Amino acid sequence: MSEKAHINIDKLIELGSFEVTASEKEQFKAELAEFLEYARVINGAPQHLPPASHAVDKEQLLREDVVKPRPDHADLLANAPALQGTSYLVPPLAGSTGTAEEKSAPASAAGTGAYEVVIGLEVHAQLNTLSKLFCSCPVGFGSEPNASTCPVCTGQPGALPVLNREAVTMAIMAGLAMNCNINRRSVFARKNYFYPDLPKAYQISQFEEPICSGGSVAVEHGGTIKNIRLNRIHMEEDAGKLVHVGAPGIWGSKASAVDYNRSSVPLVEIVTEPDIASPAEAREFMVMLRAILVSLGICDGNMEQGNLRCDANVSLRELGDTALGVKVEIKNMNSLKAIERALDHEIARLTMMKQNNLPIRQETRLWDESGQKTYSMRSKEESHDYRYFPDPDLLPLIVDDGWIESARQKLPPMPLERKIRYQRDFSFTEPEARLFMINPAYADFFEKTLARYDNPRTLANWLFSELLSHEDDFENMHLSPEDFAAFLKKIDSGEISGRLGKDILRRAFAGKKGLVEIIEEEGLKQVTDRGAIEEAVDSVIRANPEQAAEYRNGKTKVLGWFVGEVMKATKGKASPVVVNEVLREKLK
Numbered sequence: 001m002s003e004k005a006h007i008n009i010d011k012l013i014e015l016g017s018f019e020v021t022a023s024e025k026e027q028f029k030a031e032l033a034e035f036l037e038y039a040r041v042i043n044g045a046p047q048h049l050p051p052a053s054h055a056v057d058k059e060q061l062l063r064e065d066v067v068k069p070r071p072d073h074a075d076l077l078a079n080a081p082a083l084q085g086t087s088y089l090v091p092p093l094a095g096s097t098g099t100a101e102e103k104s105a106p107a108s109a110a111g112t113g114a115y116e117v118v119i120g121l122e123v124h125a126q127l128n129t130l131s132k133l134f135c136s137c138p139v140g141f142g143s144e145p146n147a148s149t150c151p152v153c154t155g156q157p158g159a160l161p162v163l164n165r166e167a168v169t170m171a172i173m174a175g176l177a178m179n180c181n182i183n184r185r186s187v188f189a190r191k192n193y194f195y196p197d198l199p200k201a202y203q204i205s206q207f208e209e210p211i212c213s214g215g216s217v218a219v220e221h222g223g224t225i226k227n228i229r230l231n232r233i234h235m236e237e238d239a240g241k242l243v244h245v246g247a248p249g250i251w252g253s254k255a256s257a258v259d260y261n262r263s264s265v266p267l268v269e270i271v272t273e274p275d276i277a278s279p280a281e282a283r284e285f286m287v288m289l290r291a292i293l294v295s296l297g298i299c300d301g302n303m304e305q306g307n308l309r310c311d312a313n314v315s316l317r318e319l320g321d322t323a324l325g326v327k328v329e330i331k332n333m334n335s336l337k338a339i340e341r342a343l344d345h346e347i348a349r350l351t352m353m354k355q356n357n358l359p360i361r362q363e364t365r366l367w368d369e370s371g372q373k374t375y376s377m378r379s380k381e382e383s384h385d386y387r388y389f390p391d392p393d394l395l396p397l398i399v400d401d402g403w404i405e406s407a408r409q410k411l412p413p414m415p416l417e418r419k420i421r422y423q424r425d426f427s428f429t430e431p432e433a434r435l436f437m438i439n440p441a442y443a444d445f446f447e448k449t450l451a452r453y454d455n456p457r458t459l460a461n462w463l464f465s466e467l468l469s470h471e472d473d474f475e476n477m478h479l480s481p482e483d484f485a486a487f488l489k490k491i492d493s494g495e496i497s498g499r500l501g502k503d504i505l506r507r508a509f510a511g512k513k514g515l516v517e518i519i520e521e522e523g524l525k526q527v528t529d530r531g532a533i534e535e536a537v538d539s540v541i542r543a544n545p546e547q548a549a550e551y552r553n554g555k556t557k558v559l560g561w562f563v564g565e566v567m568k569a570t571k572g573k574a575s576p577v578v579v580n581e582v583l584r585e586k587l588k
C-alpha cells in the first residue's frame, strides 16, 4: 500500500464535468483508489500463471458441529419400485408423464410456426483401435464379460494409464478430415462422477484443451450444401456397461451386473456448434459424419451396436432473435430415425410450452423408443459440477508436425467429393451417387473392380441390382473385386448369359464360393451351338404337346414358359437369344 498512486480527484471531476456532492467525491476517490490498487497487484503478478477456473473465497470455510435432519426416509423411497407379486411396479419418473402444468396446458397447434429451431449435436464415435485408450486390453466383441480388463481399466489403486498412440493418430485424422485445428498441445482431464460402470469414479476426457478445435462438416440437404461448424473434437475413454438381469432396465431386474470390457475403450466426441436448423438436417449431418468416419476407417459407424452415439441439444427462439433459447438435451437414440423422431417430438413439446408461456427447464431427457416420446431424466448438470481438473497421471499430449503429416497421408477421398465425382465422371444419378457416398465400402469395392473392368455403368447395375440383394456388408464380402471383374468380362463376351450369371452369383453367396471358381468347376459356358439347342427344344416340345398346341392356336404367351423349360433342360447354359429363335421356328 506504500506506493499508492496519487489521485488528483478534483482534476478528474473537472475533466469529466461531473456534478458531485462532497461525500460522493470522497466515495469516488476511495473506489478509484481501490481499483488502481487492484491494477497494481495484477501488473505485478507473474505472467506465466494460468487463470484459475474457479474463484474461491479466500476465507476458510468451516462448519459448526450441528446435526441437521436427514431427508425423510419415506420421501427417499417414494420413487422406488414397489413389489407387486413377482414383478416391480415402476413409478413414473419425474416429469415422465409431464408436470401438472404441462398436462393442463392445451395441446399446441401442429408445426413449429413462429419459432426457429436450433440444434447442436454431441457425437461419440468409438475408435477402431486394437487395444484400449490407456491400457493394452483388447477392444472388441465376443469376449466373456470382464475378460478384457486389467488393473488400469478397472481403476485399481496405483495402476497408471499409458496413452495409445494409434488412438491419437485416429483423432488427428478425424480432425483433418473435418478441417479442425489440430492442437499441438492438449490435456487429459478427469471428469468426476459416480456410477457403478465407472470404477475410478472419474472418466479421463479432455476439457479445456482438446486435441482438435473448430472445423466443419459439409452437409448436403435439400439440394444445397451447408457447412455445419464444429466446436471441437476431443478424446476420452468409454465407461463399462451395466447389465440388468431379467429386465431391460434396473427397475424390475433381479440383479444388475457390471461388465468392464468397454471400460476405457477409446472414443472421440465430436461437438457441433448450434448450427443445425431441423431434425432432417440433424439426420443428414449424422449420415455425413458416419460416412466420413467409416471412410477414414477409424470407426465402424454402427448406431445400433452403439459404436456411434448421438446426444442432441435443441432449443427454440423467436424468429429474428439472436440469443439462444434454453436448451434441452436428448439422449438414448440409437438410429438415424430415432434422432429425427426424438427431435420432432421434443420440438413439438417445446413449442407447446412456449405457446402456453410455460417455463422451459434446462434438462436432460431420454428418448423412449417404444413409447416414441421423450421423458425427463435429470435437470442438466453444468460442467463445473464435474470438477474437471488435469489428470496428474498423464502429461500433456504433444503432437508435432511430423505426426500430423503422417496422419494426413492416410486420408482417403472424402464422401461428398466422391459423390460429386461419381455424378460427374460416371453420369450416375443422384440417388446412386448418394448410395456410394453413404456406404464407403460399396465405393471401395466399386473402385477396385473398376480398375479391372472398365464399364462403370454395367458394374453399377450389377452391384445395385444383384450384389446388394445378396450382401450389404461389403466390408466382409467374400467375393474379391478381381473375381467380380473377371465374371463381368465373361458376361460381356457372351461366354456366360446374364441369366446364368445371376444364378452363379446366387450360388456363390449361398456356398461362399468364388464366381470364376464355380464357372470352372462346373464347366459352365453358354451354349450357342444351334444343334445342341435344337435337340433340347425338340425334346421339350415333344414332352409338352398340349402347350405346343396352345401356342399354335394363338396363345403365344406360352413361349416364355417354353424358354424357361429349355433353359432348365440345358441347366441354364443355353443362349436365351438362340433358344427364342429356335422355339419360334419349331412351334410354327
Ligand code: ADP
Binding pocket: 118, 119, 120, 121, 122, 271, 272, 273, 274, 275, 313, 314, 315, 324, 325, 326, 327, 382, 383
Ligand atoms: P453443455 O455445457 O451444457 O454441454 P455446450 O455449450 O458444451 O453445453 O454445448 C453442448 C452442445 O449443445 C453443442 O453441440 C452446442 O452446439 C449445443 N448447444 C448449446 N447451446 C444450445 C442451444 N441454446 N440450443 C441448441 N443447442 C445448443
Ligand code: ZN
Binding pocket: 132, 135, 136, 137, 148, 149, 150, 151, 152, 153, 154, 264
Ligand atoms: Zn485394461
Ligand code: MG
Binding pocket: 383
Ligand atoms: Mg459440453
